[in-house]
Amino acid sequence: MWTYEKKLQFPVQIKTPNPAMAKVIITQLGGPDGELAASMRYLNQRYSMPYKECKGILTDVGTEELAHAEMIGSIVHQLTRCLSMEEIKEAGFDAYFVDHTTGVYPQAAAGFPFTTAVLQSKGDALTDLFEDLAAEQKARTTYDNLLRLVDDPDVIAPLKFLREREVVHFQRFGDALRVVQDNLDCRNFYAMNPEFDK
Amino acid sequence: MNREKEKLMKVIRESDFAIQECALYLDTHPRDSAALRLYGDQQALRKKAVDAYEQAFGPLTTAGNQFSSWRWIDDPWPWDLED
Numbered sequence: 001m002w003t004y005e006k007k008l009q010f011p012v013q014i015k016t017p018n019p020a021m022a023k024v025i026i027t028q029l030g031g032p033d034g035e036l037a038a039s040m041r042y043l044n045q046r047y048s049m050p051y052k053e054c055k056g057i058l059t060d061v062g063t064e065e066l067a068h069a070e071m072i073g074s075i076v077h078q079l080t081r082c083l084s085m086e087e088i089k090e091a092g093f094d095a096y097f098v099d100h101t102t103g104v105y106p107q108a109a110a111g112f113p114f115t116t117a118v119l120q121s122k123g124d125a126l127t128d129l130f131e132d133l134a135a136e137q138k139a140r141t142t143y144d145n146l147l148r149l150v151d152d153p154d155v156i157a158p159l160k161f162l163r164e165r166e167v168v169h170f171q172r173f174g175d176a177l178r179v180v181q182d183n184l185d186c187r188n189f190y191a192m193n194p195e196f197d198k
Numbered sequence: 199m200n201r202e203k204e205k206l207m208k209v210i211r212e213s214d215f216a217i218q219e220c221a222l223y224l225d226t227h228p229r230d231s232a233a234l235r236l237y238g239d240q241q242a243l244r245k246k247a248v249d250a251y252e253q254a255f256g257p258l259t260t261a262g263n264q265f266s267s268w269r270w271i272d273d274p275w276p277w278d279l280e281d
Contacts, residue, residue: 001214001276003259046275046277047277052271052272052273052275053271055271055273055275056270056271059275060260
């Protein structure tokens, strides 16, 4: 089970609203490489994972991703405060506005809603960890792309923090992959699936 | 499951549940002094049980890992079928 702590993992205090920025950053909440997908991916992969080190890392990273989703939600919220109808129209925020006003809704930058179609729980330890490694890199690229678009230091700081976490998670999943391989036949890692063949 | 472990887990689950119920109620009734008192009593009960459980059977959170080794990852995990 889970408990909630009433704080952000890294502070978000954005003085200047910017709905155009919110429109693209929201993709890290509900988009294909976003934090919500990351959390759901890792937390659901845990059940069939046979190795305790990997159960631990999937639980702890999956939990941290929820804290990241909360940071992205906070960024989107603060970027869409006190908007006039002119600002909404100028920023191209009108399409989002008609559907959600300034509520935070998990969707991709291109507008499609959050979907688990972007993630996998394959029931194979090697396959799942390669997916997780790829997911962290895709999220890192997304943060790199966002950082090319953003010039407000209040927004850059939390995005840089989140980008760095993708790199750390990638490294930890690399360690987890080695734990799995150390438990398999080194002459043929694919001789059996340790999550199915007991 | 070990009998002592089961006993402590029962106290933790029951106090957890009471704490959760109080918290939900207090969210919409923040000045109810009876609920506040119950919340505090259950927290104390929970803390005692958690301390005893973690000392004997390993951490319930990473913060509860008070030992020289990282027992946090040890099996069984909550979804594992125990012997």
